[in-house]
Amino acid sequence: MQxxxxxxxxxxxxxxxxxxxxxxHLCELDRAIGDGDHGTNMRRGxxxxxxxxxxxSGMPLAQALEKIGLTLVMNIGxxxxxxxxxxxxxxxxxxxxxxxxxxxAAIVGEAIDAVARRGRSQEGDKTLLDVLxxxxxxxxxxxxxxxxxxxxxxxxxxxxxxxxxxGRASFLGDRSIGHVDPGASSCALLATAICHxxxxxxxx
Amino acid sequence: MNGKIANVGIVIVSHSPLxxxxxxxxxxxxxxxxxxxxxxxxxxxxxxxxxTAGILEAIEAAWSDHGVAVFVDLxxxxxxxxxxxxxxxxxxxxxxxxxxxxxxxxxVIAAAEASGGASLAKVVATAEELSPS
Numbered sequence: 001m002q003x004x005x006x007x008x009x010x011x012x013x014x015x016x017x018x019x020x021x022x023x024x025h026l027c028e029l030d031r032a033i034g035d036g037d038h039g040t041n042m043r044r045g046x047x048x049x050x051x052x053x054x055x056x057s058g059m060p061l062a063q064a065l066e067k068i069g070l071t072l073v074m075n076i077g078x079x080x081x082x083x084x085x086x087x088x089x090x091x092x093x094x095x096x097x098x099x100x101x102x103x104x105a106a107i108v109g110e111a112i113d114a115v116a117r118r119g120r121s122q123e124g125d126k127t128l129l130d131v132l133x134x135x136x137x138x139x140x141x142x143x144x145x146x147x148x149x150x151x152x153x154x155x156x157x158x159x160x161x162x163x164x165x166x167g168r169a170s171f172l173g174d175r176s177i178g179h180v181d182p183g184a185s186s187c188a189l190l191a192t193a194i195c196h197x198x199x200x201x202x203x204x
Numbered sequence: 205m206n207g208k209i210a211n212v213g214i215v216i217v218s219h220s221p222l223x224x225x226x227x228x229x230x231x232x233x234x235x236x237x238x239x240x241x242x243x244x245x246x247x248x249x250x251x252x253x254x255x256t257a258g259i260l261e262a263i264e265a266a267w268s269d270h271g272v273a274v275f276v277d278l279x280x281x282x283x284x285x286x287x288x289x290x291x292x293x294x295x296x297x298x299x300x301x302x303x304x305x306x307x308x309x310x311x312v313i314a315a316a317e318a319s320g321g322a323s324l325a326k327v328v329a330t331a332e333e334l335s336p337s
Contacts (some may be wrong), residue, residue, distance in 0.1 A: 006227050035219075037253060044248070073287055077247045077255045079280040082287040118283065 003203045008057040009063045010197055013050035018047040018193040019186065026189075029182040033169035037078060038182040045076035045084070066092030066142060079167055080183055083115050083128060090114040105139040112136055125165035126176065128183040133154045135191050149195035212318040212327045213240035213266035215274045216311050217259055217281045220253050221245035225307050227275070231315045238319040242266035254280045259288040263300060271324030272300045273331065275311040299324065305331040 019026075019042045027041030049056065049071050056064045069088030073081050090111035095102065112132045116122055123133050134155040138148045157180060164176035167183075214231060218224040220320050224245030231241055242265035247253030259274075264270055274289070276282045282302060289300045301324060310331040316328045 035252070036250075037247075040318065041247075041253070073284075074255070074257045075248065077280070077284070078255045081254075081256060081280075082283040097236045118286070 001058050004059075004061045004064070005057045006203075007201065008059070008061065009053055010201065011194060012049055012056065012108040014193045014197040015190055016037070016050045018189050019043055019046045022189055025122065026182050026186055029180055029185055032179045033164065033172055033176050034182060035168055038080060038186065041076045041078045041080055042186050042193040045081065048072075048075035060094035060096075062092050063159045064092070065089075065095065065119075068203065069091075080128075080186070083119055083183070086118045087111050087115050087132070087166045099144075105136065105142075108139060109136050119166060124162060126159050126162035126169065126181045126184070127164075127166055128181070128187040130162070130181070131184045131187040145195040145199045149192040152188040152191035152195070157186040210270060210310065210323065211239050211252050211268060211321060212270050212314075212324050213242070213263075213268040213272040214315050214318060215241075215259070215262045215266045215272055216243040216245075216313055217254065217262070217274060218243075218245045218277045218307060219254055219281060221250065221306070230308065231311050233273075234312050235315045235319040240266040240272075240317050241256050241315070254284045256284045256291070258327045259285050260291055263288060263292065269299070271327070273314050273318070273324060273327050274300060274302045275305065275307045275331070276302060277307050277316070286333050301328050303328050303331045305334045309334050 020061055023039035023043045026042060030036045030038035038052065042110045049068050052071060056067055059067065065088050069085045069092060072088060073085030076084060094107040094110055098138055115117055117133065119127060121127050121129060123129055131152050134151050135148055138151045159181040160178060163174060169176045216227045224243040228241055228243040242262040243275050244258040244262040248255045263272055276285050285302055289297050292300065296321050303314065313334065314327045314331040315329045
């Protein structure tokens with residue numbers, strides 16, 4: 001349980017820090033093809049989780065993930081709230097019901113599928129899925145954390161070449177091409193930060 | 205709250221508090237107090253956006269055991285409304301439907317239909333006739 005506590009606390013702080021440091025940039029990306037509030041929304045969500053960190057880090061990992069997801073839903077707003085929320089809620093639920101034969105990559109894969117269903121979108125639509133799926137592929141391959149982080153960053157950049165099929169950016173049609181998707185960008189920032197944290201993390 | 209009222213409830217969800225409230229005003233003008241009605245507009249800070257907690261409160265406020273029809277504007281309003289409905293849990297979540305219809309016209313027509321005692325399915329179908337399929 002002590003391991004969970006340190007890990008959960010560390011991840012909450014890491015995610016909040018990286019979003020706070022890049023919130024303005026995320027808003028800037030969102031202004032180009034959306035409504036300009038992605039950074040603000042993500043920061044509001046991460047702050048809400050951070051405020052609740054003592055309670056959350058006292059929970060088993062599965063339960064904490066589910067509660068963090070719920071907090072994100074209730075606080076991020078926009079389409080990102082339900083999408084990030086669904087990812088964590090599903091991961092928590094799957095992990096909780098599957099604790100004895102934990103294949104974490106498979107759990108993450110199922111949670112990503114739930115995000116795709118929630119957003120009624122698929123890979124190539126210029127969304128956070130274009131980072132989540134490649135990251136998942138690397139997880140299945142059991143790639144090194146550094147490699148997973150690089151994949152996340154590269155995948156986010158690749159969304160610049162895509163035409164948005166979902167969300168407000170899709171109203172722009174071809175004019176959405178040439179801009180990195182803000183959701184993919186925040187997803188890559190979080191994935192990268194989490195990989196770096198886990199690389200340094202030593203269970204007590 | 206309004207579980208005893210026999211008419212279907214109407215909830216309006218917009219990114220803008222002004223749009224949500226304005227739409228609710230137009231519904232009220234049409235049907236008075238004959239239909240449970242509530243709205244949610246904007247993010248938690250009162251700016252443009254959506255928030256699931258607010259939508260959940262709006263559904264509770266317009267609750268009817270005969271069902272609730274929800275009208276949304278853009279993507280995030282729909283996704284957050286779906287999330288809020290799921291959070292109600294079964295069996296209540298099965299009594300709430302998001303209408304694929306223009307928010308203002310849909311809400312007014314649905315409310316008119318609901319005020320005559322129509323079922324949720326009929327209220328939704330009438331509003332959705334407005335949407336090109």
